[in-house]
Amino acid sequence: MATRDKHLFLTGASGLLGRAIYKKFITEGWVIYGTAYTRVAEGLHKLDLTDENEVKKAVIQFKPSFLIHCAAQRFPEKVDLDPEGAENININASRYLAQVVDCIQVPMLYISTDYVFDGKSPPYAVDAVPNPLNLYGKTKLNGEEVTLAFGKGNIVLRVPVLYGPVEYVAESAVTVLLNSLLQTDKPCKISNYELRRPSHVDDIADICLQMAMKRLEVFFLD
Template identity: 85%
Template structure:
């Protein structure tokens, strides 16, 4: 088997998932050009992804063998507040990256979301027809389309809500729940309605590595892939698991809210369970039990 050229160009390398991917590939002996914009940590390169000429220059000079596009506006409420900015990052930047990758004949892996589905008829196969409920899901779906339209050999990986070691608790919709647990003097309601299958970012990073290696060995490995955690929780269920993990009280100040969200909030799908069989048939997959993953992710936040 020919040795693959291990050079990764990674956008969003300072983000929640990007940090895990960067670390995983570096640990596996890859040379990684990680880009960041507002949080440029050591080893990363500051790059404005909305500046097409700078993006093209950086990629062409680095000569990658594989690209992963992690950078996105991934908070649905923020997408609603700045639809233009979200479209730039989630669609236009993706198009530019796919075009540059195509021009140097290098595959692109685009990280997408389970929010491309309306959550009404899970589990969703890779060829299920998307029907996003909110603008975030729509922009990510448009990003998928340009990824696959520009380069037939490109890949899309749809993932669920992610968690892992965070720089601030609100960096993940999962870890932010710890705030409600710790603020015992504040009564709060936590949604006990929509079902989620959280995935640890280290699992997704491992899957991205396996996909990159397989794609570089076999150009037929392309198109859409799904991954999600094996356990199902509501937000309240995740909070209860955190409480048990860290022996924290919750009964007296946290109430489960089983009502459907009001029409004034950004709509979210009910159950977006993804069918992961296409990856599993390739021997690709990784699941960290939630109790284990959440303990390692939040240990330093619990005194």
């Protein structure tokens, strides 16, 4: 692939996974338009993904060859507290992005979650039937659906609980457990029945890069 074709539009670039993807693609020679909203670090662009016009304007002006949508409300308890806000970012923003990449004919990778399943029979195959039990899982499944409803060659990648370099302890569902261990002055409740498969963000970022390269090879041959 020519260097000029390595243009990535990346949402959620300031997040736990987004930072790893940004770093990985940069080291591989990609030009990146990374977006953020509340944590706009150096090199990133502030963008309200719930503003349809602004989203489409930013994507069209940058002219990416690939788009990765990492941004989401990924904390189940926050989704329950603000279902409308979660719907806007997890579903509506995904629709806006899918529609614009369809217009400019480039593929999109949507980062989803294992919360689209009910947890009864993991690990899940690609063709396993989703059955989300909470609102977070339902909004992410809806985001998958709108992503695949538009465009040519869009991809959904379902990832489990993530860990990696954090900016604050509660940023990862793995490192957040440290708070409970440090607060020895009071009892706390911790689940003793969940079986999770944590994945390091660097490994997922590498997978995203491989998927992007492979998808572009196939996409422009179709």
